[in-house]
Amino acid sequence: MKLTLLGTGDSGQVPVYNCRCAACERARRDPACRRGPACASIEHRGERWLLDAGLMDLAERFPPGSFKGFLQTHYHADHAQGLLHLRWGRDCRLPVLGPADPQGFADLYKHPGILDFSRTLTPFEPLRLMGLDVTPVPLRHSRPTLGYVFSDGGRHWAYLTDTAGLPGDTFEFLKRLSLELMVLDCSFAPQAHAPRGHNDLTRALEIIDGLAVGKAVLTHIGHEFDAWLTANQQALPAEVLVGADGAVFR
Amino acid sequence: MKLTLLGTGDSGQVPVYNCRCAACERARRDPACRRGPACASIEHRGERWLLDAGLMDLAERFPPGSFKGFLQTHYHADHAQGLLHLRWGRDCRLPVLGPADPQGFADLYKHPGILDFSRTLTPFEPLRLMGLDVTPVPLRHSRPTLGYVFSDGGRHWAYLTDTAGLPGDTFEFLKRLSLELMVLDCSFAPQAHAPRGHNDLTRALEIIDGLAVGKAVLTHIGHEFDAWLTANQQALPAEVLVGADGAVFR
Ligand SMILES: [Mn+2]
Ligand SMILES: [Mn+2]
Ligand SMILES: [Mn+2]
Ligand SMILES: [Mn+2]
Ligand SMILES: [Zn+2]
Ligand SMILES: [Zn+2]
Numbered sequence: 001m002k003l004t005l006l007g008t009g010d011s012g013q014v015p016v017y018n019c020r021c022a023a024c025e026r027a028r029r030d031p032a033c034r035r036g037p038a039c040a041s042i043e044h045r046g047e048r049w050l051l052d053a054g055l056m057d058l059a060e061r062f063p064p065g066s067f068k069g070f071l072q073t074h075y076h077a078d079h080a081q082g083l084l085h086l087r088w089g090r091d092c093r094l095p096v097l098g099p100a101d102p103q104g105f106a107d108l109y110k111h112p113g114i115l116d117f118s119r120t121l122t123p124f125e126p127l128r129l130m131g132l133d134v135t136p137v138p139l140r141h142s143r144p145t146l147g148y149v150f151s152d153g154g155r156h157w158a159y160l161t162d163t164a165g166l167p168g169d170t171f172e173f174l175k176r177l178s179l180e181l182m183v184l185d186c187s188f189a190p191q192a193h194a195p196r197g198h199n200d201l202t203r204a205l206e207i208i209d210g211l212a213v214g215k216a217v218l219t220h221i222g223h224e225f226d227a228w229l230t231a232n233q234q235a236l237p238a239e240v241l242v243g244a245d246g247a248v249f250r
Numbered sequence: 251m252k253l254t255l256l257g258t259g260d261s262g263q264v265p266v267y268n269c270r271c272a273a274c275e276r277a278r279r280d281p282a283c284r285r286g287p288a289c290a291s292i293e294h295r296g297e298r299w300l301l302d303a304g305l306m307d308l309a310e311r312f313p314p315g316s317f318k319g320f321l322q323t324h325y326h327a328d329h330a331q332g333l334l335h336l337r338w339g340r341d342c343r344l345p346v347l348g349p350a351d352p353q354g355f356a357d358l359y360k361h362p363g364i365l366d367f368s369r370t371l372t373p374f375e376p377l378r379l380m381g382l383d384v385t386p387v388p389l390r391h392s393r394p395t396l397g398y399v400f401s402d403g404g405r406h407w408a409y410l411t412d413t414a415g416l417p418g419d420t421f422e423f424l425k426r427l428s429l430e431l432m433v434l435d436c437s438f439a440p441q442a443h444a445p446r447g448h449n450d451l452t453r454a455l456e457i458i459d460g461l462a463v464g465k466a467v468l469t470h471i472g473h474e475f476d477a478w479l480t481a482n483q484q485a486l487p488a489e490v491l492v493g494a495d496g497a498v499f500r
Contacts, residue, residue: 011335011338012335012338012339013338015309016338016339017335017336017338017339017340017342017364018314018340018341018342018364019341037335056306056307056331057306059265064267064268077334077356077357078334081306081331081335084327084328084331085262085263085267085287085328086267088261088263088266089262089266089267089269090266090267090269090270092267105356106327106356107327114267114268
């Protein structure tokens with residue numbers, strides 16, 4: 001299994017338009033510190049699926065034949081906007097597997113073009129992709145949202161964004177698996193109260209600790225959390241990494 | 251007055267994903283032949299407004315302070331998708347002036363961020379921007395759509411996309427002005443029957459001829475029309491140009 005993080009920012013990305021905070025200024029100076037909208041890829045046995053479609057240059061990055069389709073966590077703009085252009089492609093068909101969400105994003109259902117939204121996923125019902133078991137797990141967000149667990153027999157990896165905490169059944173399911181790798185929504189620096197829709201670092205560390213994950217990678221990182229991290233690098237336990245656009249895990 | 255075409259493609263852009271037609275293959279070889287989604291800029295007296303927001307890299311192209319706001323023709327994805335990210339900017343306010351459209355695009359009205367959609371425009375009621383009279387004129391499209399006429403006293407320029415033909419009152423209004431420059435939707439090569447939503451070349455030339463325009467520039471060009479044009483360059487009268495991304499008119 002090979003997981004590549006392609007966009008580790010939140011909806012505002014890093015840099016945020018017109019923001020002068022330390023993280024946004026650094027990202028303007030150093031493109032390696034930029035954070036694009038939500039997207040990742042999972043590869044196994046020479047096949048690739050994309051996780052979310054937040055990036056707007058998917059047509060350039062992933063020419064036809066280079067991937068099989070999308071595993072969509074949910075239909076917020078920062079996860080689905082890359083589909084707006086791609087749908088008008090020719091002579092191919094791209095399945096978009098994801099949660100049952102009657103609304104979807106913008107007019108994608110009305111004018112799907114080459115995208116095939118016909119198959120919605122049932123929580124905890126695994127599908128077989130790339131020779132892996134892929135299990136959708138419910139997350140806690142402002143609209144129907146699924147995380148994905150990839151299992152190659154021995155190892156289990158999870159991609160979990162966007163979420164604030166985890167539903168009880170998802171937590172129990174993940175705990176039994178003993179995850180080797182977990183990519184987890186952590187949008188905010190530690191907050192006095194649990195934020196809605198996304199984890200802050202306090203809640204993310206609670207989940208990581210509770211699940212006894214081998215390695216955790218934070219994603220969906222907001223610019224303020226990014227700035228906070230530069231001043232608080234010691235805040236993270238050894239098994240917790242901050243995701244970066246382009247980071248690869250094998 | 252200075253008008254710059256920034257995106258002259260239709261919703262599929264050129265190249266279309268996975269398309270092997272002559273226009274799409276040429277655009278892959280030569281970036282100058284690419285056509286991005288709808289966007290243009292109008293400048294006068296050191297100020298700039300953007301016409302539509304189809305481009306997805308507006309934050310990089312137009313840093314804060316480099317433009318005053320958007321004149322939106324309508325809220326289809328290929329004209330509004332660039333607002334999805336920009337809205338999360340900080341410490342500034344960007345007016346988006348456009349037609350009254352209760353739906354708008356995606357969740358932009360629900361979560362406008364720095365965008366101000368509060369002012370909708372009334373057809374034929376001019377506003378004063380950049381020292382110009384800017385007159386919104388109704389177009390004929392699948393949702394509420396406005397073209398814009400820019401007048402500096404002596405000269406009159408019009409930006410008219412998306413439209414199939416022109417409503418009678420718009421046609422009469424434009425005819426009285428004797429347009430010096432008209433940017434016009436021409437998405438398709440000549441068709442046996444008038445297409446819906448957009449002009450083909452036959453209908454575009456009828457409008458140009460009927461209005462006795464000084465110079466007409468075709469935009470919103472589909473890849474099939476683009477391919478047709480390379481084989482039919484003599485099809486255009488001398489006063490009709492094919493728009494290109496980056497083309498400037500003064
Ligand atoms: Mn979300
Ligand atoms: Mn998100
Ligand atoms: Mn359009
Ligand atoms: Mn349109
Ligand atoms: Zn910032
Ligand atoms: Zn083509």
